[in-house]
Amino acid sequence: MNNSSKLKRVLEGGGFAVTAECGPPKGANSDVVLKKAEMLRNKVDAVNVTDNQTAIVRMSSIAACSLLKTAGLDPVLQMVVRDRNRIALQSDILGASALGIRNVLCLSGDHHIFGNQPQAMGVFDLDSIQFVQVVKMMRDEGKILGGDDLSQPPDLFIGAAANPFADPFDFRVIRLAKKIRAGADFIQTQCIYNLYRFERWMGMARDMGLTDKAYILGGVTPLKSPGMAKYMKTKVSGMDIPDELIKRMEGVPKDKQREEGINICVETIQRLREVPGIKGVHIMAIEWEEVVGEIAERAGLLPRPVFG
Amino acid sequence: MITGEQKPIDEIREMIAPYKRILVLGCASCVAECAAGGEKETAMLASTLRIAAKMKGEDVLIEEKTLDRQCVRDFVILLDDIIEKYDAVLSLGCGAGVQAVAEMFTEVPIIPAINTEFLGETRDQGYWLESCLGCGDCMLHHFGGICPVARCSKQLFNGPCGGAMDGRCEINPDVECAWHLIVDRLTKFGALDRLENIYPPKDWSKKQGGGPRKIVREDQQK
Numbered sequence: 148m149n150n151s152s153k154l155k156r157v158l159e160g161g162g163f164a165v166t167a168e169c170g171p172p173k174g175a176n177s178d179v180v181l182k183k184a185e186m187l188r189n190k191v192d193a194v195n196v197t198d199n200q201t202a203i204v205r206m207s208s209i210a211a212c213s214l215l216k217t218a219g220l221d222p223v224l225q226m227v228v229r230d231r232n233r234i235a236l237q238s239d240i241l242g243a244s245a246l247g248i249r250n251v252l253c254l255s256g257d258h259h260i261f262g263n264q265p266q267a268m269g270v271f272d273l274d275s276i277q278f279v280q281v282v283k284m285m286r287d288e289g290k291i292l293g294g295d296d297l298s299q300p301p302d303l304f305i306g307a308a309a310n311p312f313a314d315p316f317d318f319r320v321i322r323l324a325k326k327i328r329a330g331a332d333f334i335q336t337q338c339i340y341n342l343y344r345f346e347r348w349m350g351m352a353r354d355m356g357l358t359d360k361a362y363i364l365g366g367v368t369p370l371k372s373p374g375m376a377k378y379m380k381t382k383v384s385g386m387d388i389p390d391e392l393i394k395r396m397e398g399v400p401k402d403k404q405r406e407e408g409i410n411i412c413v414e415t416i417q418r419l420r421e422v423p424g425i426k427g428v429h430i431m432a433i434e435w436e437e438v439v440g441e442i443a444e445r446a447g448l449l450p451r452p453v454f455g
Numbered sequence: 456m457i458t459g460e461q462k463p464i465d466e467i468r469e470m471i472a473p474y475k476r477i478l479v480l481g482c483a484s485c486v487a488e489c490a491a492g493g494e495k496e497t498a499m500l501a502s503t504l505r506i507a508a509k510m511k512g513e514d515v516l517i518e519e520k521t522l523d524r525q526c527v528r529d530f531v532i533l534l535d536d537i538i539e540k541y542d543a544v545l546s547l548g549c550g551a552g553v554q555a556v557a558e559m560f561t562e563v564p565i566i567p568a569i570n571t572e573f574l575g576e577t578r579d580q581g582y583w584l585e586s587c588l589g590c591g592d593c594m595l596h597h598f599g600g601i602c603p604v605a606r607c608s609k610q611l612f613n614g615p616c617g618g619a620m621d622g623r624c625e626i627n628p629d630v631e632c633a634w635h636l637i638v639d640r641l642t643k644f645g646a647l648d649r650l651e652n653i654y655p656p657k658d659w660s661k662k663q664g665g666g667p668r669k670i671v672r673e674d675q676q677k
Contacts, residue, residue, distance in 0.1 A: 229609070233656065255609050255611065255616050255617075256609075257618075258608055258609065258618070258625060258626050260608075260626050261626075269608075269609070269610075271609050271610040271611070272656070272657075272659065273656050274609070274610070274611040274612050274613050274614070275611075275613075275616075276612075276613040276653055277612065277613065277653070277654075277655065277656045280653060281656075292656060308617065309617075310617030310618075312617075313615065313616070313617045313618065313619050313620060314615075314619050314620055314621055314622065314632075314635060315615070315619075315622075315635055315638050315639075318615070318638050318647075318650075321650065321651060322613070322614075322615075324651070325613055325651065325653055328653065329653055337617055384618040384619070384620050384623075384625035385617045385618045385619070385620060385625065
């Protein structure tokens with residue numbers, strides 16, 4: 148079995164990558180993870196495993212990644228700096244690599260005030276950009292912060308997130324540049340609904356030569372209902388959902404709304420494939436992993452190519 | 456200044472319940488500026504406690520005094536003549552003031568009447584804002600005079616995060632995004648390119664890790 152990152156092989160081989168998201172359960176049941184693995188098998192190149200997303204306590208991302216790896220999928224370990232200091236982060240990076248996990252996505256994390264442990268102490272010892280830099284140093288120089296040598300460096304394809312929809316807009320591409328300079332090999336973006344703004348941001352990224360330095364995967368999330376769209380627009384910070392999309396969701400009968408959400412998602416992917424510099428899509432079907440295959444199929448992304 | 460807010464009166468009443476002769480002790484420095492423990496607030500709290508005791512028919516002596524600075528021994532020593540009269544001190548000083556009094560008068564319980572909160576500035580009448588974490592290694596010159604450690608909810612050194620919208624923080628629209636302010640400020644004096652550098656991990660050993668921090672200056676010692 149090839150033990151390298153499949154995501155890396157696809158991207159380096161020039162393929163248009165497809166990743167999906169798997170949220171671990173709020174419990175110790177491995178079967179939930181394995182069931183999601185079956186839904187995503189052969190539909191995507193790699194599967195991101197969220198790290199206590201929205202600051203709700205769930206099975207650890209490393210454990211769920213390990214389960215996916217054993218099931219033969221290529222997991223992307225999401226790691227947030229909210230819950231671990233630099234000792235724990237570096238230690239978990241080594242552990243993840245030892246478990247055969249080959250991709251990591253370095254994130255700040257949703258603030259703990261939103262979750263079910265608002266009394267927790269937020270750590271934020273490193274920020275996400277510093278974390279990317281540390282993982283790169285561990286991998287490429289075999290050193291940890293402070294300069295001590297590792298007996299064996301971790302083998303990881305390093306990712307970071309970008310949100311073209313947050314403010315201040317003009318600074319967003321500078322931040323992307325910093326993440327890439329810190330060592331991000333690939334970028335997964337926030338869910339794209341406002342394609343106009345996304346294309347503007349991509350244009351700026353291309354002008355700075357960033358699309359040649361890292362693989363940018365556009366994020367998409369199928370909407371389930373107009374209510375979900377409105378909630379995301381008004382309650383989730385850093386989300387940009389144009390009113391036309393909400394109207395479009397409202398314009399179909401209730402029993403067709405999910406289908407319409409999938410239609411929008413497929414159309415978005417088709418538009419994204421035309422954007423110069425985009426190297427793949429990241430399909431975040433939140434607690435709706437079963438539609439990922441259908442979306443990939445209808446967007447013409449199946450069967451997944453084999454590289455290396 | 457160090458800011459704080461008075462604890463709820465019921466909590467204060469519960470803490471002082473075992474005692475019969477209580478000195479309510481204010482501080483005329485920081486906690487006076489933030490209207491939590493100065494002379495005025497001390498008089499008001501003592502009066503409120505006396506009325507409450509009277510209404511419940513409790514036989515309690517409650518008196519008040521305000522020191523110029525509760526955290527400085529030269530002032531705390533002024534209690535030497537009167538402290539014996541009381542079986543407890545209810546302090547409206549900050550945590551440092553409470554401990555300075557406790558350190559000097561070890562026989563008397565010192566009870567905190569305020570919750571000490573943060574190092575901040577008076578923004579407006581009745582509005583105080585946290586602006587410093589006392590990290591021991593000031594970096595304000597890098598960030599246009601706005602501290603990302605104290606004022607960014609995620610303590611980012613390379614912000615803003617993806618949750619910043621319209622200059623507001625994702626945790627609450629009432630909270631300004633510190634990084635939006637930093638970007639605006641540096642743009643104003645043409646130094647935005649400074650933020651293209653990756654700011655390295657902070658050395659937190661200057662804030663914590665070695666027990667309570669202390670400053671010892673021989674030039675100031677007699």
